Amino acid sequence: MRIKELAKHSALQLYIERHLGVNNRSEKVAHDRPKNAVLDRPGNIVHDKSRNVVNDRSEKVAHDRPKNAVLDRPGNIVHDKSRNVVNDRSEKVAHDRPKNAVLDRPGNIVLDKSRNVVNDRSQKVAHDRPKNAVLDGPGNVVHDKLRNVNDRPLNIASNRLGNVNVVSENVSKEQLFVWPWIGVVGNIATEFKNGKRIGESGANLRDEFTRKGFHPTKVHPLWNRYGHSGFAIVEFTKDWEGFTNAVNFERSFEAEHCGKRDYYISRNRGNKLYGWVARDDDYFSKTIIGDYLQKNGDLQSVSGKQAEEERKTSLLVFNLDNTLKVKNETLEQVRSKYDDVNVFLNRVINEKEVMIESYNNEMKKMQQETRKDWEKIYVAHEKARLDLHVQSKILEDREKDLQRCQVQNENERKKLYLEKKNNEMAMMEQNKADERVLHLAEEHKKEKEKMHKKILELQKKLDAKQTLELDIQQLKGALQVMKHIGEGDYEEKKKKDAIKVELEDKEEELEVLEELLQTLVVKERKTNDELQDARKELMHWLGKTHSYRAIIGVKRMGELDGKPFVGAARRKFSDDEADVRAVELCSQYEAYLRDPSWFPFKVLTDKKGEKAKEILDEEDEKLRTLKEEYGDEVYRAVTTALLELNEYNPSGRYPLPEIWNSKEGRRASLKEGVSYLIRQWKVKVSKRKR
Template sequence: MHQMDIFPANRFDNLRIFQISDQMGSSVPTSEDSYESDTEMDESVEEAYKELKSGKHHVKLWDGTFTCPYCQKKKKQNYLYRDLLQHASGVGNSPSDKRSAKQKITHLALAKFLEKDLAGGVGPSEPAGEEKAPAPAPASAPAAAPAPAAAPVVSCDNDDKFVWPWIGIAVNLPITQTEDGRFAGGSGSKFRDELISRGFNPTRVRPLWNYRGHSGTAVVEFNKGWPGLHNALSFERAYEADRHGKKDWYAKSDEKSGIYAWVARADDYNSATIVGEHLRKIGDLKSISEIMEEEARKQDRLVSNLTSIIEVKNKHLEEMEVKFKETSNSIDALMAEKDRLHQTYNEEIRKIQSSSRDHLQRILNDHEKLKSQLESQKKELELRGSELEKREAVNDSERKKLAEELEKNAIRNSSLEMAALAQEKADEKVMKLAEDQKRQKEELHNRIIQLEKKLDAKQALELEIERLRGSLNVMKHMGDDDLEVIQKVEAIQKELREKEGEYDDLEALNQTLIIKERKCNDELQEARKELISGLKETSSRATTGVKRMGELDTQPFLESMKRKYSEEEAEDRAMELCSLWDEYLKDPDWHPFKVTMVDGKHKEIIDDKDEKLKALKKEMGADVYNAVTRALIEINEYNPSGRYITPELWNCQEGRRATLKEGVEVILNQWRTKKRLLEMD
């Protein structure tokens, strides 16, 4: 007869997960521990056996049952002698890719301890080599408590037909006859609560009624999954252990007392009783093999659907990448053209400013010359006035002449002072005029540039439209009666209308693509941030992880200090030096970079003439210098304004920024590994 194992719910879930993982190309994990030879394995088994023999671990319990001291996490702790021996032998002799070496060694030692030291202590009702039916539960405990969800494996026939969803049948329920001759009994919920307290976990209990009232029979419904089957079989075995199973109910005996129960199968389903009629309404007959095949088909369909969805998403992503590259190239071309126009504009402004400065300087020079001439004339007049004063006493005529000359000199002096004031006002007006002229030229130049940009775009479209209109006029002048000419005219008019609408359509398409590209980029950036947050605790040995960009490597500092100081002092001095350079790295005023041309592009590189870096390299060596410059380059690339450490998704094997796909693969591998470990436990 073909047999199968009925596992708890969590093990079946893991089994289905690993079926999907195998279809997607995953591999079975290898053992964590390994031993080089059989001799080492035997020695380890002997040591574990000595620990058991010394009483370090308790195997036999007070009530005569046994427990596995190496499987404390399992819910099932009470075993019969034969079950525990079978468990220990199975784990100890399992293949190397299913159990760790430590688990195999401890369970082999447990099997040896059971065979050599505890075989004689098994009572007559529990022989070590014979199979024994479960004993009834003591009076203080519920009768035959079922195995919990994580109980050891039980067996049943793959091809045995069960009623699905899993149904149990309970008969001989206590009923009473009422005054009107009908029968009444307890509610289904009360019986269900009693079964739940015993660990069978039914979902519902339905008493069956006929024309005479309560029939004394009820159906017990369980969950549809494998845990439900496990609970149903435990329910059946518990009543069989109390000799209240199906065979006991149908056995010929004078008196039957108490409730009899079993799991509904094909004979119950096809029976002509009220039970069979109810089972045919609510369920179907299915074997476990059929259910497993149906689950396998569902899993295959799920994997196929997921694969097709992934392929569609990948194609869509490739299309978006192509569109992004095209848009990026167009933007780069526009930016290059903008830079060229900006450079031309700056050169023109510099020329205008230079000519304005030269013109203003010439005006100022002329004003200085005039001012110096006026000063010389004023001094000359003052000298002549002094001479006239000296000659005043000579004669009256000369005195009169002198008075007249003095008056004339006074008038001329006042005129000269007024001329000087007028000259100063003229100078101020010239300066204001120069500034106004400069400002007006700048505004005019900016307006010219804007008009030129608009004019270029407008002229391109107007030229195309004028060309079409010219062609249209030529066709019109060629003749009005020529049918071919008329058709050409209509075609040109149609093309003209299309050209006029083409510009608007292209502009709308470009805006749509830009919006989509930005949206996709935002989504990718959010996903990347989530990956970085989830991978922060990843082991440093992983291929892809999170790197702190701009973080200073302390190992070169420690190695350099060890060459000068003792071990303890070297660590302290290395930490002090690292802290000092961390502060230097965070200082935004320190920017030891220079701009150079690399492959036709301006690029910032480390300035090897920086005083701090030169002193560091001279004093500490090339390794420390390289660690500091590497951190500088990373900070300048990822966070030049904030000057603080930035986490980044990093391919540690290739030393580059990791892609989003590589990060997702790491998350999937971690998930698969954890699932395999849970399945192994």
Template sequence: MEDSSGEESGISDSEIEEYVEKPYQALQNGTYKVKNSNGTLKCPFCAGKKKQAYGFKDLYQHASGVAKGASHRSAKQKATHLALARYMEVDMGYTSEQTIRVADPEPQPSEQKEDVFCWPWIGVVVNIVKDVKTGKQLTDSGFWMKTFSKYKPLGVEVFSDEQEQTAQAVVHFEKEWTGFKNAVDFEKSFEAGHHSKKEWIANKGNLGPGIYGWFARADDYNEEGQMGDYLRKNRELKTLSDVMQKGKQDKENIVVNLANEIDMKNQTLDEMQSKFNEKAMSLSRMLEEKDKLHQAFYEETRKMQRIARDHVQRILAEQEKMNHDLESKKRQLDWRTRELGKREVLTERERQKLEEDRQQNDERNSSLQMASAEQKKADTNVLRLVEEQKREKEEALKKILQLEKELDARQKLQLEIEELKGKLEVMKHLGDDDDAAVQRKMKEMTEELEQKIDDMNHLEAMNQTLVTKQRQSNDELQEARNVLITALLDILQSNRTNIGIKRMGEIDEKAFVAECKRRFTVDEALIKASEGCSLWQENLKDPAWHPFRIIENNGNTEEVINEKDEKLMKLKEEWGDEVYKTVTVALQELNEYNPSGRYVINELWNYKEGRKATVKEVVNYIFKNLKTLKRKR
């Protein structure tokens, strides 16, 4: 509930007492509610905060602390909280327990004139003379600390008087009432032995060897001499009422400071709760967005599968049509052969021409039969590879989707675990250690957290199993890739097509030929280029030569060509930039594809985009260019 009107927002400290009546009456007639439905209390003037579950004592401390002068509070807040404190005392019957008990009861001042003491409490010892046995003066502070140890002194200081051949001492006591009690007992011990200040004044001319002592008061403070100077410099005069009043004021200040500190802690806790709620909402939004992205990815994957299936069906239909055309042409050639056989040759020239036509037809027929056999074999291999690639792709896709689901579940569990940990921290701040309900709730949340951690460990094990299966699938896919390279080595061994087989790590001799043609004649250029290319190809095979250096890129390390390598610098100086570039490209390919063996290996390559070709791209290219590849074979 907000404050009643805007006219109350600009009151000063002097108007606080006048303004208290309005909120106090509002509390009495029920406009402002103090009690919650669960029996706890709330501050109706701090309704914007998250924590609204106070006990009687906590709410009273909050109200009195704000009302008594928190520096960051306005006069309006002080007045409303002062009205709340008055309402709790008058209408709810709450009794303030601000008075703090001390170890011993405080002495009550008598109706007579009060004694004025030196404060902090201090005792006086006089007539300290030489020890009769040793002949030495007893000026050792440690000796007197042991002598008066039962009165628990804080320290003893001794002053020597050379003129009168005696010494005086002061005994320091605690500032609290225990120190006062010890000082009184100290004085009473001398009174019992008739060595108090009264006897010391009476026997001024005949004191004897004994010491006299008493509780220092105003007459000692005002006395001339070394003792009076010391007391005036280090002590002040106070009555018991003054000391009691100062102690009471100090306690009230402590209570106010503690109330302010509790209020600040509550504000900090409210801020932490608000931040926690913001983080929880942010995590929820992230999970929703992740679910949407996952759904979109699933739909896109199904669309890609449907397109791939339709594409394979079209390829098979085209292949069937091509086979039908081939059989038709074969039947047409057979018919022509039979027709030619039936015709009679009338002249020698016609007979020779007929013989030549027959030989040509036989050769064509043989070629067509061989091509047909090879086509059927290639069709069988291609169809088998397509089916294997399709099956492996579907299995890999299923495993990827399963891995993503497991990863999402794992991330969701981690988020829930972090959220439970945050809630546990908030419960630790919100509840008291003795609150049974809070402890029970924290126990339930702890058990739930342990269950979530067990679930996450189970998901970790399942994820590891799926990763192992995915690696096996990748190995099978790589094996299929190697089989495809071997089967299509003769067909795709060209860089004049979009898809081909590239020898990774083999130096391109064109750069050497171009450089040698600028330096030598045509006949010498080919020989020199071949020698240079062969020499550097052998250098690449040397495993002891590793002209690379490691750099860090965006937190990851990678190997790049060491341009300061002695051999490479010599190569660049001797052959130029183009040859240097060709050799370094081959060197990088070897380092990427075969760093241990350092020999050339074959790889399916997409020449159009300058990268490694996928199995899907190779199969699609074969089907699209089936007639052209057949003519090459």
């Protein structure tokens, strides 16, 4: 914001030089003349205050002219008030020039309004000067806008205050303006209505001035006890741009002879608006304008405002420089700490990745071993059950034979009874064995829940360990900083000792957590092995008793469904070759699925770049061709198999069996499988009782 103010300050200086007539010529005159000289026009010294000397020409003019003479320029008497006489030359000029002529200086006609004619000299000046030149007076080019070149180099940084002071001394004579910059509009048309005078609203005036390019912020009509006073206050922005707009506002009215002086000397103002910039005389006036200005503004000169801005800018630059130094020192300290923590964090992450990879390998190995053991147990159990079932049927057949032959031999009947009893006992033992299997499955389910809790606890302990390691590293970093600070300060030494004590406590706590973590890892592995064995045994049993109507069963994840291929082939080919084409197409995409080089997936990360997710690349050439040629059903079958392989066996790319909830279309948990096993056993037992 302060830099913008400086830019506007520089723009104000350039504006004053362009529009108030400060150029090379004025600068040279200001450099050559005495410090306390008084000028009657630029470059002509009338009086030197430091030497109390008046130049020859001015002395002669001052000595020769009457006491009450009125001058149009130094040395040329236009009117002598004491004699009420106008000099010959002025009389002749006034007599000869047209009535509506506009002069650039006394006696030189620039424009004749009645004939719209410009004199030769003005025409020549207008023809010779650049199109977009800015003048300080008739024929004197200060600035060419097309080339953006001044007669002298603009050195704002070194000459800003000097140039502005020259302008203030020579032109404005340290005029006091009302700040914030305020303009006054007078002669606003009013009418008497309902006992009050009313006039144009401030919003309409503001819009009109905005269209003219003055950009006021607000326009306040002034009201008194009779209503609208005919005056309005025009507020501009408080910066130098606002001052420029205020000056342009005043000059636009002066160009139309509707300025402040015109307002007070004009007897017939008509309906024209008069406007000017509020100054000290308005501020101290005993009018409604003065009352408003005293309540809402202060008096300031241009040079005073510039000095205040320079002082604020210098203070701001000094404060910013000090703040920048402190921030740089803090940045270096933080950067050093960040590097240390970053190195430590990378080491912790690498250790964690190695530990996770080792853990996953161990889990896979244990799962394979558990699956083999459960398969062996299930095979032996099933064999014993079948043997008992066959034996039971043999006994039943023998019983029927004995009944059919009506064997009356009591011994034989007793023997048969004993064999039947033994068979029932064997069946009871088999049921007990089944109950033990179910009980074991329930225990495995409970163990799985315990293992899940332990895994969560293990994860919490691991997070606590990592947090503790980070705290230890931060304490070590703080301790190193304390060492570099020095040993002179007692308070710093005390803080250093406290950090050492806290560091030792954290290290002891870390050792305890590592021991606990190791114990939990061992327990978790053991429990997970048991759960995987139970899941393998359950999967083996469900695979043998598979039924298409069963809710819980075994599904081969990643296996391609051939039904959609048959339907697509029949739609596209004749009935004779449809089946063959369907088998060929299905075999082709099964080969694609087994090919590790075909990986139609793309990886997406979140906005933070932390979480990565693999999604199917629908723009893959093979998938796009398949969808366009054979339809959505075949496309869904292939993409479903792809997603299942990528989730369950991305490295091997071959189907794996998995316990599946066919009703909900998802992977079934061990708890669901055990519950389904118990329900099937209860149904089987109830059928036997019948």
